[in-house]
Amino acid sequence: MAAGPFGTRRTRRLIPWASIAIPGIGWLLFGLYPSLATVGYSFTQYSGLPGTPLNVCGLCNYTAAFTSLSAQVWESLQVTLVYVVGVTVLQNVAGLGLALLLNRPGRSYTVYRALIFMPQIFSVAVVGAVFALILDPFTGPAATAWKALFGSTTAFLGDSSLALPLVMLVNIWMFAGYSMLIYIAGLRNIPKPVYEAAALDGAGRWRAFLHVTWPLLAPATTVNVFLTAMGALGEYALILVLTGGNFGTKTLGLYMFESAFGGNSQLGYGSMLAMLQFLLTLAIGGTLLFTLRRREIQL
């Protein structure tokens, strides 16, 4: 049996299996196992600290979430839904607007696109810390600008009516560049003759956008809306750094993080919240995919 560059025929047959096995083991250890463990923990009152008992309690955490502690769960659910809808809509509007504006040839446009995408690569903690400083009512530049514009002071992230919109804006600032790139890819896939045909039919820029660009961007919209919604659903780190979940910004993700890993953590209760979040993600994600895919087919 002659040995080729990848060993004998027998060893060559093993290569695909080995290629799958290595990431497969990684996924089993760091993907599936923690997920299953979370399901298990959700039926316990485990503190999460080493050596402490599991305290298996069946459905106690789930019961509490829908009875004695329902107010907190419901409040965080409401905040989560506002956050997800707000971020998804605004980020896609911003991403699309930027894509239409910057989908042009030229070095300067390449630089602009890179600059707008840049926040995406920053750490959430760094972005949060920087914006917390910018929005400090005494030392931040935003306070100076606010005073110049309105002649008054505001607490920004400490104001219950401003905190959630501001956190959403920071989130959008950070990730709008990503949406922009996907929309640009979508725009570049639209054949030029379609625009030429529309122009011959007398369509202006707005009608061309409405009847050509927007429908043909459907695949990009599906990807963008789905990814943005899923990202916003899982967001907690940015909110944690900016407001600590106070002033009406406690999403389900942050409530889960606080419960599972806060000062007096109860990993069991936090795991139950993680399961609720998983179900919510499944419901929203599934509905979005189904609706958006159907829209693509109809178009």
Next chain:
Amino acid sequence: MRTFLPVAAAITLTLAGCTTGGSTAAPGAAATTLTVAQWTNAGAIEFTKQLNAKFEKAHPGVTVKLQSTGTANGAWAQLANSLLQAKSVDVLARFAPTQAAFPPESTGIQPSGVAALITAGQLTDLKNQPFMKNYDAATQAAAVGHKGGVYGVMAASYAAAGAIWYKKDLLAQHGISVPATFQEFLDACATFKKAGKTPIFLSGKVGMQGGIWQGIENQLLMKGREPAESVDVSAERAKAFWDGTQKWTDPVYKEIGARYAKVMQYVEPAASGVDQQTAPGVWAVKTDDYPFLVDGSWDGLTIQQANPKLNLGFFVLPGTDDAAANRVAFKPDLTWVVPASAPHKDLAMQWLAMFSEPDNYRQWLRLTGSLSAQPQVQNTGLPWMDWLDAHTAGSFTQLTPPWTPPGAPLDASGPDFYKLAPIGPDSLETILSRSAAAYAKSAGH
């Protein structure tokens, strides 16, 4: 299943570089590394570094590694848990659990945090260690004791409830002395307001306004009680809440709320956007305004570093109109524990013994501004501690909130200061009713 996730978290945190500090030995010099971990507090970290150097000198071949991170955003809790999971820490700082962390079994509430570690036998009982003789046994037992054992050394306690820093020169300029009654405090604020000043500054973003409520609450509930009874007062209240015989809408809480509102009218309107990390510095450098800062006594060094020239003073908000009842409530704070899994338990005990030596402990007090937990060591006599030194005699352990099950709404354990006016949009009545309903629901009434 129980160990994998936390270990993964430990690895992740370590890789993410969450730990800071630490001294490194010369190559080949040290065979043993003692690991000490504590959260970032400028004075405490400075002291620990000094002590570690001293310990290394006294124990050739031993290197002390200091691991530290800030308490903000849950970073410290993550680091401490990761170190425990990795079984790599010998001496670990924790917040004193106090007796409130051990609800009776009949409540069905599982202990969490340090209390969970104690009940699971994961912390070493230090009761019979020789260095424990330096500390007041009753105070230590109240802070970190359980079923006859003492599972840590409560090394620092601070005035937190109603703690107020003030600018001595500013008060002197307006002929105001440190207020001894609630009305005197309000009068002082009114005088400053009339002079165009904003009387009170605080970090509302992290809920420091709660200190005002707690200050009044502690003094009102402890009125006429002996300092040693504070643990009983806390326990009685917790039981009464659990039984449903007391609630947040009771007249005493309405009175506290009314007083809170009177004080809050003098707070900087944009205070709710101020972070605790910037508040002491902003306040310290603004020498011509904000005579009062609501902040715990642990921030002395931070304030002095921000403005070394500031003539700094400290007192506790007088919550009642009876000067004798306006006593200091001190909060048990940093507590050294030795995990059962500590790799170098004997060395950890030697480190704690060195920490507890009166000379070293005195230096600890000097740098942290903590109240002394050792009867034979007096408070440090730092210039700003003059009022505190004169008023420590009747001080008592800060009252603890009623028992609440894990995940209970913030409202259940007391008013939500982020929502209570003027920081938040809700009235006192709404807030107290919501707290009462949340508690009743959480406790299954």
